[in-house]
Amino acid sequence: MSTATEAAEIPTVLDGPERRAYWAVADCLTIVRTELITILRYPAAIAWQLGTPVMFVLLFVYVFGSAMEVGGGADYQDYALPGMFAMTMANGFMGTAVAVAVVKEKGVMDRYRSMPMAPSAVVSGRGVADVISAAVDLAVLAAIALAVGWRPDGNLPETLSAFALLILLRSSLIWVGVYLGLLVPNQQAAGNLFAVAFPLGMISSVFTPPAMMPDWLGAIALWNPVSSTANAIRDLFGNPVPGGGGWVEQHATLMAVVWPVALTAVFLPLAVRRFQRLSS
Amino acid sequence: MGVSLDTASLDTASLDAASLDTAQWAVLTEGLRKRYGDKHALDGFDLAVGRGTVQGLLGPNGAGKTTAVRILATLARPSGGRAFVGGFDVTRQARQVRRRIGLTGQYAAVAEMLSGRQNLVMFGRLFHLDKARAARRADELLSTFGLTEAADTVAKEYSGGMRRRLDLAASMILAPQVLFLDEPTTGLDPRGRNEVWEAVRSLVAGGTTVLLTTQYLDEADQLADRVAVIDRGRKIADDTPAELKRAIGGDRIEVVVRGTTDLPAAVEAVARVMDRGAGAAEPAADREDRRVTAPVRDRVAALTEVARTLQERGVAVEDIGLRRPTLDEVFLRLTGHRTDEQSSGQKADERAVTREARALERAGTEREED
Numbered sequence: 001m002s003t004a005t006e007a008a009e010i011p012t013v014l015d016g017p018e019r020r021a022y023w024a025v026a027d028c029l030t031i032v033r034t035e036l037i038t039i040l041r042y043p044a045a046i047a048w049q050l051g052t053p054v055m056f057v058l059l060f061v062y063v064f065g066s067a068m069e070v071g072g073g074a075d076y077q078d079y080a081l082p083g084m085f086a087m088t089m090a091n092g093f094m095g096t097a098v099a100v101a102v103v104k105e106k107g108v109m110d111r112y113r114s115m116p117m118a119p120s121a122v123v124s125g126r127g128v129a130d131v132i133s134a135a136v137d138l139a140v141l142a143a144i145a146l147a148v149g150w151r152p153d154g155n156l157p158e159t160l161s162a163f164a165l166l167i168l169l170r171s172s173l174i175w176v177g178v179y180l181g182l183l184v185p186n187q188q189a190a191g192n193l194f195a196v197a198f199p200l201g202m203i204s205s206v207f208t209p210p211a212m213m214p215d216w217l218g219a220i221a222l223w224n225p226v227s228s229t230a231n232a233i234r235d236l237f238g239n240p241v242p243g244g245g246g247w248v249e250q251h252a253t254l255m256a257v258v259w260p261v262a263l264t265a266v267f268l269p270l271a272v273r274r275f276q277r278l279s280s
Numbered sequence: 281m282g283v284s285l286d287t288a289s290l291d292t293a294s295l296d297a298a299s300l301d302t303a304q305w306a307v308l309t310e311g312l313r314k315r316y317g318d319k320h321a322l323d324g325f326d327l328a329v330g331r332g333t334v335q336g337l338l339g340p341n342g343a344g345k346t347t348a349v350r351i352l353a354t355l356a357r358p359s360g361g362r363a364f365v366g367g368f369d370v371t372r373q374a375r376q377v378r379r380r381i382g383l384t385g386q387y388a389a390v391a392e393m394l395s396g397r398q399n400l401v402m403f404g405r406l407f408h409l410d411k412a413r414a415a416r417r418a419d420e421l422l423s424t425f426g427l428t429e430a431a432d433t434v435a436k437e438y439s440g441g442m443r444r445r446l447d448l449a450a451s452m453i454l455a456p457q458v459l460f461l462d463e464p465t466t467g468l469d470p471r472g473r474n475e476v477w478e479a480v481r482s483l484v485a486g487g488t489t490v491l492l493t494t495q496y497l498d499e500a501d502q503l504a505d506r507v508a509v510i511d512r513g514r515k516i517a518d519d520t521p522a523e524l525k526r527a528i529g530g531d532r533i534e535v536v537v538r539g540t541t542d543l544p545a546a547v548e549a550v551a552r553v554m555d556r557g558a559g560a561a562e563p564a565a566d567r568e569d570r571r572v573t574a575p576v577r578d579r580v581a582a583l584t585e586v587a588r589t590l591q592e593r594g595v596a597v598e599d600i601g602l603r604r605p606t607l608d609e610v611f612l613r614l615t616g617h618r619t620d621e622q623s624s625g626q627k628a629d630e631r632a633v634t635r636e637a638r639a640l641e642r643a644g645t646e647r648e649e650d
Binding site: 023026027030031033034037038041042106107108110111112113114115116117121278279280 | 378
């Protein structure tokens with residue numbers, strides 16, 4: 001049979017730090033390719049992923065928009081759209097969690113782990129694919145926002161910085177997603193995380209300035225990482241920024257960096273430990 | 281061909297003094313233990329699998345089969361004992377082990393949204409083949425496993441048997457020295473099972489060592505050179521299927537007569553040839569089924585003798601034959617989940633649980649008629 005003869009030609013992979021680093025990247029890219037093909041082949045998921053923010057844009061611009069008041073005579077649309085960018089990035093961790101849960105549940109994770117590939121690629125590949133798909137989401141959202149009349153008023157570096165902060169938030173939440181995906185028993189349970197994620201995205205400055213909420217709720221919204229990113233990009237886009245929130249709101253740009261770094265610092269080790277515990 | 285890979289992989293680790301002795305076995309475990317909380321999934325499990333053989337691992341759900349495979353495939357760490365694959369320690373030399381094994385688990389672990397070819401190319405790349413080689417290997421495997429026509433179909437659209445074959449193909453990319461098949465046909469229909477069996481047979485012909493876990497006794501019987509029976513985390517038997525069957529009393533002669541009145545004559549005829557060394561003193565007779573059975577040693581002579589005697593006495597015989605005990609009977613006997621099988625004619629055993637009954641039904645009886 002051809003299996004044995006062909007295999008005899010296969011050279012043994014050499015060990016060593018450079019080789020390992022090389023394969024960590026190469027394996028990661030292989031997984032990225034796989035994940036992107038999977039996303040492209042699953043139209044329902046694309047529709048769902050892009051459909052939700054689009055629906056929100058339309059709802060908040062055309063349905064609630066006229067009734068919403070954010071103070072200072074600012075246009076609600078200019079307030080809400082950057083918020084929705086931030087919320088879309090924040091909710092992306094759900095996609096990561098579900099995808100990780102599927103890979104685990106269907107035995108693909110076991111196959112990866114029984115192979116001589118770089119173990120980190122399982123997670124890094126997932127992360128890179130998620131960032132790419134988040135960038136596409138952002139591009140689509142921005143296009144829709146532009147179509148309904150939203151304009152970034154900042155200069156180019158400011159605008160690019162705003163998008164970078166959005167991607168930073170999404171990237172840090174990959175680790176939350178990986179951790180949760182490994183934690184839950186199956187795909188369904190991962191899907192149920194939506195019930196938690198949805199209000200967490202909403203109790204923020206995304207749709208309403210926290211100052212207009214009851215005190216206790218406003219405090220949560222104020223410290224919500226999504227709020228910091230939303231406020232920071234509003235500032236960078238030259239869109240209306242909620243006022244009166246004190247230190248956190250005044251240092252939104254700083255916090256839009258601090259929060260993702262903190263989330264990564266907490267959840268990256270948790271995710272890695274969870275991944276290693278699969279062996280127990 | 282075959283196990284020629286061993287000579288090619290002269291890693292320094294395999295030259296360790298400690299592993300020289302272990303390297304002669306494809307798989308070797310010594311007192312392997314695995315605890316999950318209070319439960320001992322493996323409780324001192326020993327196994328030695330010769331290179332190029334098919335070792336069956338037979339046992340009910342929860343016996344420890346999957347745990348053993350997970351430890352050997354570097355997916356789980358043992359709580360105690362040692363395990364080697366191709367002479368490499370599964371805990372300390374996991375990387376070397378991973379280069380030499382293939383794993384097909386209870387699920388078809390393929391990317392559902394990728395085509396068969398894309399799956400194999402992807403796994404080939406992850407096994408660090410270059411692009412051209414991964415593509416060539418994918419095409420070879422697709423053809424080996426009869427998936428060429430479905431090569432560009434998304435795996436999601438595959439039948440259960442096709443998915444398992446794709447899964448097997450993915451396990452075979454580097455032509456592993458040892459292939460772990462963890463219940464490879466669970467949940468498949470008979471056709472899917474046959475497809476997988478055929479695929480496994482062709483791998484074995486290529487020299488791969490296979491460790492196969494199954495709850496289906498006929499599967500072990502079909503594929504395995506040796507069968508280890510595992511129950512509650514320990515090995516309770518390990519032998520060739522033929523030896524295991526012989527161990528519970530060897531072949532039996534079985535006579536079914538037309539009328540109940542002929543039963544005593546049949547009992548008398550069978551009693552003359554039966555092997556009394558196998559335990560029973562008298563043939564077992566079942567009035568309802570009009571069946572007489574007894575262990576025999578000299579199979580053909582016994583069959584001829586009984587047939588002649590019955591013919592001389594004018595007994596109308598409905599059926600006569602030699603019957604070999606099935607692995608099901610071996611298993612039930614060894615695990616004590618079911619008692620003596622002497623009265624082979626007995627109907628549904630109330631004590632046998634449904635699963636066992638189903639397995640029995642599937643395995644059927646092996647009958648050799650002269």
